[in-house]
Amino acid sequence: MMNLTAIENKLQPRISVAPMMDWTTKDYRFFARLFNPNVILYTEMVTTGAILFGDAKRHLDFNQEEHPIVLQLGGSSPKDLATCTQMAQDWGYDEVNLNVGCPSDRVQNNKIGACLMAEPDLVAECIAEMRNAVNIPVTVKHRIGIDEMQSYEEMLHFVDTVAKTGCDNFIVHARIALLKGLSPKENRDVPPLRYEDVYRLKQDRPHLMIEINGGIKTFAETQQHLQHVDGVMIGREAYHNPYLLAELDQLWHLEAPDRFDLLDQMMPYIAQRVAEGAPLSIITRHILGLFQNLPGARKWRQALSGGNAKTLKDIENAILNMKATLRRAEDEAQEYQSSL
Incomplete structure (x- = not known):
């Protein structure tokens, strides 16, 4: 198992593959790990209900080769999230992440994903319960805003509220999510990228680990972002062009595999x-x-x-x-x- 020292320190900078429904399955993750020993892999988002009332083994099992691996949870019940986070630690996950970024209608109706940005106090309560349940890191992935909540100041308030729990790692998708006007697919492309907001967040809160996500497709772009933030999360490009993960080996002075x-x-x-x-x-x-x-x-x-x-x-x-x-x-x- 990847220990905490390794995932927090050895793997700097933090480069990860975003959680993607139907894509970042355990088969893909086994394949992705072959390209790069250091990239952090995420599961698909798994709801607390699917774990607690469904087939937990099917949702939580992974290959040992996948370490370092993060379980991303979807939910808004502090108690349920804490229980699932404890299960994740027992299962051997290196880290747990709370989804506050998914714009899907399905998850909005269950108060999961990006809609939670409008309730920073609830997210903070969830994170506090999750952190109290385990000794592995608990992180948050969120948008820069949603619907009428689009200003930098509102995002900063969200981050500050959650950070009071002791959570110090935020993965920021540099687009707002228009939950009332766009489809989930459109929310991945239509709102313009505002990388400068994520850079500013790191400048204003240098003690926090800030990772950037959204529209990143090349090694050169990754290098550019790392001049401003602590980590880069790559989404669809890591699936459609997985050899990018091998090109990223350069960040650790490793030779890319054939x-x-x-x-x-x-x-x-x-x-x-x-x-x-x-x-x-x-x-x-x-x-x-x-x-x-x-x-x-x-x-x-x-x-x-x-x-x-x-x-x-x-x-x-x-x-x-x-x-x-x-x-x-x-x-x-x-x-x-x-x-x-």
């Missing part, structure tokens, strides 16, 4: 999951973006999606075809350079 070496490590895991009864497509969907922006990437995706890969042999053939495509592309590039 894509085919990663597949060699992934294949035994895929075989194990299939043997357990998991549909192959449930796993292969997470590796479709491995060759993003390279020659043959489209054929790779086609070979593994839509039920085209029915056996492990189909994946092996797709790997061989991808190797051949990249060799041809490299040979053509060398011939072109020689002709200049």
